[in-house]
Each structure stands twice: as structure tokens, then as C-alpha cells.
Amino acid sequence: MKGNILKRLLKYILRHRRFAAGALLCALFSNILMIAGPYIIGMGVDNIAGKGRVDFENILYIVLVILGLYIVSAIFQWTLQVLTGKLANRAVEELRNDVFVHVSKMPLEYYDRNPHGDIMSRLTSDMEYISEGIFQAVTQMVTGIISIIGSLVFMFILNPAITLIVLIMTPVTFLIASFITRRSSRLFKEQSRLGGELNGFVEELIGSQKVVKAFNYEARAQERFEEINGRLYKAGRWAQFYSSLVNPSTRLVNNITYVLLGLTGGLAAVAGRLSVGYISSFLTYSTYFSQPINNITSVTTQLQTAVASAQRVFAVLDSETEQTDKGLMEFKSSGGKVSFEEVTFSYTPDTRLISNFSLNVQKGTRIAVVGPTGAGKTTLVNLLMRFYDANSGNIYIDDINIRAMTKDSLRKSFGMVLQDTWLFSGTIRENIAYGKPDATDEEIVNAAISANAHSFIRKLPLGYDALVTEGGGNLSQGQRQLLTIARVMLIIPPMLILDEATSSVDTRTEIKIQKAFNKLMEGRTSFIIAHRLSTIREADVILVMNNGQIVEQGNHEQLMAKGGFYSKLYYSQYETAD
Known part of the structure; x- marks a missing residue:
């Protein structure tokens, strides 16, 4: 799984080959120049130690060469930082764009089932973690690998036998780092997941402050926040604890290696197989060899957080989107005839909401849909607009199946007020x-x-x-x-959907808006969903729904004369409690 995530991230990085190539070249040149320094320093030390007097002219030349190498190396190092920053930002910019485009194509079902705050967290904070991870990976890991290889080459040149000590101790370092990293990786994933959960809770709470205060929910909200925050703290604490063991452990091994190199180098110098100057060079190269390993392990936290965040982001990209409209017709409503044929639908498999529903609406008809909460009124609108697709059955507009139309052209045929x-x-x-x-x-x-x-x-x-x-x-x-x-x-629009469209206005304004709606609905097929039955008395047909089925159908006068379900709903709105 982790390998797949890194491959997908690499694809975004390689989209900007100029920056990537420039960063690699800068890392290469910077480290080569830096690594060449100790070898030249060793020559200078031998120049001093091997003669009775100091050749200041030669020493000055060596100092100037070393100074020049380090200055140019610093320039390449600065350029590396700049290019890596641009590379990370560009890669994450494209990843964020891809995720946003993907999110805009996802069905409403995804938003109904996932906390909005968690989705926002994946587009914001997780992206920042990925950007930081890419930056650290290039500046620490790539430069570290070059430094390790370069140092190893120079150590072999100086003394292959002593270099074997470094090669023997190096696997120990990586085994320790790998052992600890495997255990902390799971905790970093849990930390990212809990961070998204906390963001979702905070976003929900902030967006509902009036309700929170009206119901005195502050104390319980605080308890819930502290509970999630406590779990996040616990996961983060143990993740940090395990990752913090990596650097000290590897440094311990490297320090032991350094002591062994000093002892063997001293013995080699006594035996005449290594000069004093090259002993100093060898010790410096051992530092250059071990330091990148320490640097890499020191940023393990950022890298693991980046991988965990990337896994969450790619999980969004891997979610199914709405079916594409390729090959479907561009629909332009010329009439407004609507038909439901044995439509069955449920939001969850275990709870069927609408079963074998059929309805025929003629052009220009004003259809009012009423019924108790949960009867399926708004669900009809969701199916008609293809916010959700029916599990079975078909819906037609002007005798054309809505599945044969592009969603864009279908939805443009309706004006919707919610x-x-x-x-x-x-x-x-x-x-x-x-x-x-x-x-x-x-x-x-x-x-x-x-x-x-x-x-x-x-x-x-x-x-x-x-x-x-x-x-x-x-x-x-x-x-x-x-x-x-x-x-x-x-x-x-050619057709209208009014879902409690005047529920938040006063009675006087509602009357004026109703007149405007009546003018707008002339000659247009209109679906009116209302709880206040007084607002739909002028509808041509009133559909009374209960448990996903039409239980009564007719105009206001006809339904009132029946004295059935509709009349009970109507009179219940005027009843007063004792």
C-alpha cells in the first residue's frame, strides 16, 4: 500500500521535470563539492605534518580552493532549497486541483455519508503535510543518498579495509530505523484519521452555534471535543515517542562506528598505512556518511505524516464519481411531461423508502406533493434531478428516459428553490x-x-x-x-421544483411571492412540495404520499370531500392543543 502511494506521489512530482532535474543537479554538485573538501584538507594537513617547516604559500592555495568549493556548494544548496520548494508546491497544487475536480464530480451520497470537515481537512491540512513531506524527501533523502555514496567512494580510496567497518555497522542502523518506523507508521495513520474526525466535529459545531447555544449544548460539546482530542493526543504522543527513538538510536550506532574508525585509523597510521591527514579526512567522511542517515531519521515524523495524509487524499481520488455523460443526449425540454414507472429506491439497503412508484404528469400541470415527514416527497425530487438514481424502474421527461440525458442538460431544465x-x-x-x-x-x-x-x-x-x-x-x-x-x-426554466420555497418568509410576503410563482408557473410543469397545505390549494393535482406511495390523488376540493388522509393532514394544522 505504501509503495503504491509513493508511486502515485512520484507521478505528480515528475510532471515538473524541470524543477526535479534542477534540484537533483544542484544536490549532486553541492554534495560533490562538499565531499571533495575533506580530501583536500587531508592533503593540507599532511603538507604541514610531513615537513619541518610550514609552506604557507601552498597552505594558502589549499585554503582558497577549499573556500571556493564551499562557497559554490552553498550556492547550489540554496538553489536546491528554492527549486525543491517550487517542486513541492507545484506538485501539491496539481494534486489539490485534481482532488477538487474529483470532489465536484462525486455523487451526493458521498457527502451524505462523510463529515464535511473531514473532506475539508483532506483538501487543506493533509495537502500541507504532503508538501512538507516532498520538500523533506528531496532535501534530506536525495542529498543524503548522494552524500552517502560520495563519502563511501572517498573512504574506499583512502583505505578499503577500514571502510568495511562502516559497511558492517550501516545495516545495524537501518535495521533499528526500520524496526521503529514500522511500529510508528500505524500510529501516524491513526493520527491523520483522528485529525480529520476532529476537524469534522469542529466544523459541524461552528456551523451550528445557534442550535448549540439554544439547547445549552456547550458542556456536552466540550466533553465530546475533549474525548476526540484526547484520542488524537494519545495517538500523536505514541507516534512521536516511537519516531523520536529513531534518531538517538541511529546516532548511538554512528558514534560507536566513529570510535571504531578512530581506533583503527590510529593503528593504521602507526603501521604507516595511513597518513595523519587522511585519518582526519576519513573521520570527516565517516561523519558525512552517518549525518545523512541521522537527518533522514530525524524527519521520519514528517515523512510518515505525509504518507498517511497522501493515503487519505488518494482515498478521495479513488472514490467513485458520478457516471460520465459521454454519449448521452443534450436534452432541451419542449413540453414538461413527466412519468415515473415502477420506481423503487432506498438510501440504505435495509430500509426501502419508495417501492414500485408510478406517476404520470401532463405538460403544464402544477403538482403538489404533500405528506408526513419521511413519506418520500423530497426523494422524488432527488430522483427527478438525478441527485440519486433509482434502484429500479424508469423516469421519463417528454417520453425520454432521464438516464439517456446528460445530467447538466437535465438539471438546466428545472428551476429549483429549496x-x-x-x-x-x-x-x-x-x-x-x-x-x-x-x-x-x-x-x-x-x-x-x-x-x-x-x-x-x-x-x-x-x-x-x-x-x-x-x-x-x-x-x-x-x-x-x-x-x-x-x-x-x-x-x-421550462420546469419548476419548489421545495418549501416560502417557508422562511412572513405571510404577507408569502402571498406576494405566491402570485409571482403563479405567473411563473403558467404553462410550466411544476412540482410543489409543502408542509403548509394552505399554500398548495391552487395546485391542479395534489399527490398525498405516505411510506413512499401515493395514497390519495386529486385537487383540494376533491380530497377534502373524501375526508381521508389529506383532510386529516389539513385539519391537523388548524387544531390547537388543549
Whole structure:
């Protein structure tokens, strides 16, 4: 699994070969120049120790050469940092774009089953961990490998026998690091998962502050937060504990190696097989050899966190998206005839909501759908708009199966006003023109007038240029709903879906909006879902639903005369408690 994740990350890195190649060249040149330094220093030491007097001219030349090598190496090292930073940011930018595009194509079912805060965490904090991991992988691991190989080559040149000590001790270092890393990897995955869970809880809590305060839920919310945060702390503590053992353990082995090299190097010098200068060079190379290993193990935490985060991000990319519209027809409604044929649907396999549902709606008919909570009213809309697909059966518009249409063209055929309003950060003008960005000012104003929103918009300091905060938090619920109604009235769609469209406005405004809706619905097939039965009395046909089935059908007068389920619903709204 981890290998597959690293391969997928590598594909994003290799999309920017210029930066990757530049970083590798800088790492190569920087380390070669750095590694050449100790060899030259050893020559200088021997130049001093092997003569009765010091040749300052020769020493000065060696010092200048070494100084030049280190300056150029530092320049390459700085360039490496810059290129690696750009490489990491570009790779993560593309990964984030791919995830965002993928998320926009995912079915509503995914959002219904996954906490929104956790999804946001994968697009934000997990991406940052990946970026940091890529940066550390290039700057520490790549340069470390070059340094290890270069140091090993020079040590073999100086004394192959002593170099065997380094080669014998090196596997011990990697075995210790691997042993600890395997145990901490699971904890880092758990840490990432709990981080997403905590973000989801916080996002949910912040978005529902009014409810939290209204029901005095603060204390219980604090308890729940502390419980999740405690589990996150525990997982993070043990992950950090295990990963913190890596660096000290490897440094211990490297220090033992350093002592052994010093002893064997001293014996070799006494025996005349190694000069004093090259002993100093050898010890320096042993440091160059061990230091990258220590550096790599010191960033194990970031690397493992990056891998765990990448696994969470790629899990999103691996989730199924909605079926593509390739090969499907572009639908343009010319009528508005709608038919449901033996449609069966359930959100979960163990609970069937709609079973063998059939319905025929003629062009231009106003269909009101009523019934108790959970009867399946909104589900009909979800199926009609293909937010969900029926488990069995078919739905037709103008005698064309909606599965044969592109989702985009299908949804453009409907104007939809929901009980839950949605506004984005921007001006009122931009929010109204959301479905028609090229709308003229006159069209926008006329739509606002039709929705009875023009009067309150004019009273705002900037009118139609007034800014709306995220979610429309600076407007009342009723004002937000008026803007969403104006948004639909601007595009004048062939068919309408009104799901509790006037539930958040006062009675006087509702009457005015109802008149505008009646004008808008003339000649258009319209589906009206309402709990307040007084708002649908003028509907051509009222469908009374219960347990996913139509139990009664007719206009208001006919249903009231039957004295059945509908009349009981109607009168129950006017009953007063004793």
C-alpha cells in the first residue's frame, strides 16, 4: 500500500521535470563539492605534518580552493532549497486541483455519508503535510543518498579495509530505523484519521452555534471535543515517542562506528598505512556518511505524516464519481411531461423508502406533493434531478428516459428553490445571476422585483453591489430565501421544483411571492412540495404520499370531500392543543 502511494506521489512530482532535474543537479554538485573538501584538507594537513617547516604559500592555495568549493556548494544548496520548494508546491497544487475536480464530480451520497470537515481537512491540512513531506524527501533523502555514496567512494580510496567497518555497522542502523518506523507508521495513520474526525466535529459545531447555544449544548460539546482530542493526543504522543527513538538510536550506532574508525585509523597510521591527514579526512567522511542517515531519521515524523495524509487524499481520488455523460443526449425540454414507472429506491439497503412508484404528469400541470415527514416527497425530487438514481424502474421527461440525458442538460431544465438557502461570498448581483452570469442589470432587477426582493435590496447601503458574507450570514433567513427565488426567476426554466420555497418568509410576503410563482408557473410543469397545505390549494393535482406511495390523488376540493388522509393532514394544522 505504501509503495503504491509513493508511486502515485512520484507521478505528480515528475510532471515538473524541470524543477526535479534542477534540484537533483544542484544536490549532486553541492554534495560533490562538499565531499571533495575533506580530501583536500587531508592533503593540507599532511603538507604541514610531513615537513619541518610550514609552506604557507601552498597552505594558502589549499585554503582558497577549499573556500571556493564551499562557497559554490552553498550556492547550489540554496538553489536546491528554492527549486525543491517550487517542486513541492507545484506538485501539491496539481494534486489539490485534481482532488477538487474529483470532489465536484462525486455523487451526493458521498457527502451524505462523510463529515464535511473531514473532506475539508483532506483538501487543506493533509495537502500541507504532503508538501512538507516532498520538500523533506528531496532535501534530506536525495542529498543524503548522494552524500552517502560520495563519502563511501572517498573512504574506499583512502583505505578499503577500514571502510568495511562502516559497511558492517550501516545495516545495524537501518535495521533499528526500520524496526521503529514500522511500529510508528500505524500510529501516524491513526493520527491523520483522528485529525480529520476532529476537524469534522469542529466544523459541524461552528456551523451550528445557534442550535448549540439554544439547547445549552456547550458542556456536552466540550466533553465530546475533549474525548476526540484526547484520542488524537494519545495517538500523536505514541507516534512521536516511537519516531523520536529513531534518531538517538541511529546516532548511538554512528558514534560507536566513529570510535571504531578512530581506533583503527590510529593503528593504521602507526603501521604507516595511513597518513595523519587522511585519518582526519576519513573521520570527516565517516561523519558525512552517518549525518545523512541521522537527518533522514530525524524527519521520519514528517515523512510518515505525509504518507498517511497522501493515503487519505488518494482515498478521495479513488472514490467513485458520478457516471460520465459521454454519449448521452443534450436534452432541451419542449413540453414538461413527466412519468415515473415502477420506481423503487432506498438510501440504505435495509430500509426501502419508495417501492414500485408510478406517476404520470401532463405538460403544464402544477403538482403538489404533500405528506408526513419521511413519506418520500423530497426523494422524488432527488430522483427527478438525478441527485440519486433509482434502484429500479424508469423516469421519463417528454417520453425520454432521464438516464439517456446528460445530467447538466437535465438539471438546466428545472428551476429549483429549496427550503435550505445557499448564498456565496460576493455581491447580491452576483448571487442572483449565479445561474446566468451574463444577465443584464435590467434582468437582475426584474427578477428581484418578481421575487419581492427589490425593496429590501434598495435599502442596503450599496444596493445590488452590497456584499453577502459566506452563507449569507449578514442577511435574515427570509432575505436569503428571497434571493434564491430571484435566482430562479432570472433563468425562467421550462420546469419548476419548489421545495418549501416560502417557508422562511412572513405571510404577507408569502402571498406576494405566491402570485409571482403563479405567473411563473403558467404553462410550466411544476412540482410543489409543502408542509403548509394552505399554500398548495391552487395546485391542479395534489399527490398525498405516505411510506413512499401515493395514497390519495386529486385537487383540494376533491380530497377534502373524501375526508381521508389529506383532510386529516389539513385539519391537523388548524387544531390547537388543549
